[in-house]
Amino acid sequence: MTQIDDPWHMLSGEERMFCEVLERICADRIAPLAAETDESSRFVHEQLATLGEAGMMGANLPEAYEGGGISAPALLRAVSIVAGACGSTASALTAHYLATDSILIGGTDGQKQEWLPKAASGEALGAFALTEPTAGSDPADMKTRARRTEKGWHLKGSKCFISNGGVADFLVVYAVTDPDKGHRGISAFILPRGTPGFEAGPPERTMGLRGGHVFTINLDCELPANALLGEEGKGFRTAMQVLDNGRIEVAAQCLGMAKAAMDAAIGYAKERVIGGIALSERQGIRWMIADMGLAYRSALLLSQEAARQRGLAHEHGGRFSLASSMAKLGASEAAGKIADTALQLHGGYGYTRDFPVERINRDLRIMRIYEGSSEIQRIIISGNMLA
Template identity: 85%
Template sequence: MNDDWHMLADEERLFCDLLTRICAERIAPKAADTDENATFVHDQLAILAEAGMLGANLPEEYGGSGISAPALLRAVAIVAGACGSTASALTAHYLATDSILIGGSEAQKQEWLPRAAIGTALGAFALTEPTAGSDPADMKTRARRTADGWHLKGAKCFISNGGVADFLVVYAVTDPEQGHRGISAFILPKGTPGFDPGPAERTMGLKGGHVFTLNIDCQLPPDALLGEEGRGFRTAMQVLDNGRIEVAAQCLGLAGAAMQAAIAYAKDRVIGGQALSERQGIRWMIADMGLAYRQALLLSQDAARQRQAAHDGSGGRFSLASSMAKLAASEAAGRIADTALQLHGGYGYTRDFPIERIARDLRIMRIYEGSSEIQRIIISGNMLA
């Protein structure tokens, strides 16, 4: 599959080649301990910051790498293949910086994005609530105008990076009568009085990419409002179009790692004088993994190309492509990881091999950034429109 990324520019290929080496040498060796100890991936993010990955989603004018959307897809997949927790924290950071890039004022972009790009300001994207997960329009967090700015009050849940971030983009209702048109976004800096992140949740996988419940009862200055009042929902939906492609990238990276581990194991494992890879049943399992991976890859690359076209002004919204990529990649990755574990036999169920960790890390991909069921609603809605 060496030609899978032929559309990348030469400098983007070099960037990805360097990132591959960095991840293999400095990120992947930490993955098992990170999972075992559930330590947040601060060190790994610092390594990625040195490589330019914390600003890879941003244009050069704000300190970013300025790489294309297909190159970003490839880069995130490389990180995920080395460590799912690191990729999860990284892409949560992207959701926050994309929010400012898409919805913020020029002053807000200049204040936050250059620092975020070099890793001195880690971001979090606070949208989900206990009663408003798949339907953000039902959110209960409120922001009301005061003489000194805004009073923000509510609770968020399952917020990646939420308790360790230097800033959060928090979505709240400013006009309950307007439905989703009454949702706005706010920049909440770390240390703001009244901001209380609970302890990190004890999760099944991605144990080094912590998620938090957030309790918020804060007074914010007038310029905390991200861009214009009432445009928060639109911003969030555009951000999630990007984010779903990045979930697809994580799935490609993790599934690719599982598949390559299974292929290597099948070649090395000898039973009855014959390598597993010589047995027809095992070969069919490998073929099925390759087919699922390829289908997910092509849909993800198509979505990334549409994202780039929208950025360049030659294309429109890419919500359908993004949802298809996210759905296909997350479902395919789950099947690939399960097949890879099955191929390993009992060894795949132990922590001595990476497969069980990958399988756990992948399970959330069918839930967050819109569950598989929500993606099917989006896709069918576009088809029936």
Template identity: 40%
Template sequence: MPKDGPQPVERDLPTDESRDLLGLVRDLVQREIKPVAAEQEAAGVFPRETFRLLSEAGLLGLPYPEEYGGGSQPYQVYLQVLEELAAARLTVGLGTSVHSLSCHGLAHFGSKEQRTEWLPDMLGGGLLGAYCLSEPSSGSDAAALRTRAVRDGDDWVLNGTKAWITHGGVADFYTVLARTGGEGAGGITAFLVPADAQGLNAAAPEHKMGLNGSPTAQLHLDEVRVPDTRRLGDEGQGFAVALSSLDSGRLGIAACAVGVAQAALDEALAYTAGREQFGRPLADFQGLRFMLADMATRIEAGRALYLAAARRRDAGQPFSRQAAMAKLFCTDAAMAVTTDAVQLLGGYGYTTDFPAERYMREAKVLQIVEGTNQIQRMVIARHVAGPERKS
């Protein structure tokens, strides 16, 4: 390992502008995010000021058009920014990804008038979003959701409960999927619901094993009235909105996973280079060197996979299969790498004095959110082997 420690990741960036952007992100990370990450996570502090700073810097709307306040950056650039943020603090990286996911429905399915009215504040006006698909009884089976929206003149009235909502209770707006028709995927519609809507309330945040700074809560909708102008896309098009959002969101999760894994590897490299046993650094023992080599290889492979999928997205090519593969591989890799990092630090890896245990706890949730890895395998299998045959 170089004497001055782990080196910054060499990025594959297409333009001088994107390289300057990443330099800005790295500077912000070192000044504002990384120094307080461990303390704030331990205390369960939600970094609202950090998200305001990211918004002011134009980092919350990177993949969206400039005409609406976005950064007009390719997805391959946006994802590498996410990786840098997640490596510093997953609460910030994942929160940025979720915010981008919550803007997707409006940006891609909203009307010109809707985008002009709401998107600029969502992308660069200091607002923070949340995405509401899952429910207590419908997680992986998203098409079975029960939250209902009933037409009442020019309004819709929403009733139901959403679950596992990142930013639940702290978001400024929610993209909500609700049933407006019959059973199944065809009866679902998307709505953009402001956080101050009457009848919208968040439950107490869940008690989680990691991501303590990121609130995850149920969201209760009790006679929540929204005008039809807040419907995103056509009536009954909501499931298509959801799937389109999730394909992009899964790449965000993949990038975050690689960021956490990279942070864990950097910690393991620094520790094994500085810790001596039997008269030489731990990093000189072949068995441990092989572990470090495997960790680095998983990270490089995951990064290459999510970037390949992002380039397909940027080129307007289908990328659903590649997004599922990237989410599956990168999050499994993050779990393996962070587990090995704890092992390499020995007893210290099991203490909160070092961040390795936090990385390991945080990596676990990435195998679950935005479609469990078992669901990703089902998606991939349908692409490569065709749909399941019903008996």
């Protein structure tokens, strides 16, 4: 493949090697577990341990905190590789990134030194606790409260749909510390596992991503003063910056699963013979394949541009919310169409659990909902365009 044909030509040689090794690890040790994970709904502890060995649990973090220190485009590629092998594993991994990004962006030096190296090695799994029953798309309407006490803080409330929430070693919990200040009255707290007053319900029974569990959590906790993440009142700003990153990682998951579905469909079309002719020789099937390829490449280019802007923002400051929202919206909707087309191309077999496209379709459906639904992304995009 020449550079002009290589969609990942911007990666360094070291990053390419990292991704090639990761591809082999995922093919050998993670993809073979995907179907059984889906059937059993068992959390992906084993797969995350494998990713810890491979350096993926801290791939989003700088080398100063034992992270991978790779570029944003390389991280996009790496997350897509994991997602192509197992959507549940990628979901749990990127939820962990939301927690560690929160500490990296909003935490003190001491908090970063305490938590990030453990998170990067896989010793400590994180969760990001923002969403509430009445505050999903609008976090500023959250009801969870944190009140100052003589010893620190009293945290009280509930969160829902928290990925990793019941199995994490630490959670970054967002709560209102000053109700009179709106979103400027939101702060974040680090909540270690085992804190008295923390209670997680059973995993939700989800349509897809069955090995990447989401939980409702209830909070009535006393926390020390140093549990406050960074400065009081800066939680909303931290969360929005974290979600800029996270939406690109959702796009990466979509790219990985969409490519897995597309590759499965192309392979099936070449092998499936009807009336003495392979499906791949029929014009209608070729048009379906072309449409999948066009949708995939369009989503990839949007996502790579968002990753490029993420890298620039990391170096020079600034936000990349528009690019991030476009990538998340474009990739999630394209992936849904690609996976649906791949299932259609398989015919009745695609509707059975014997073929991976059935699972991929279910796993992808949430991508148009979490970390800001498609409708919310359209509001963000149009707001930027009209400003």
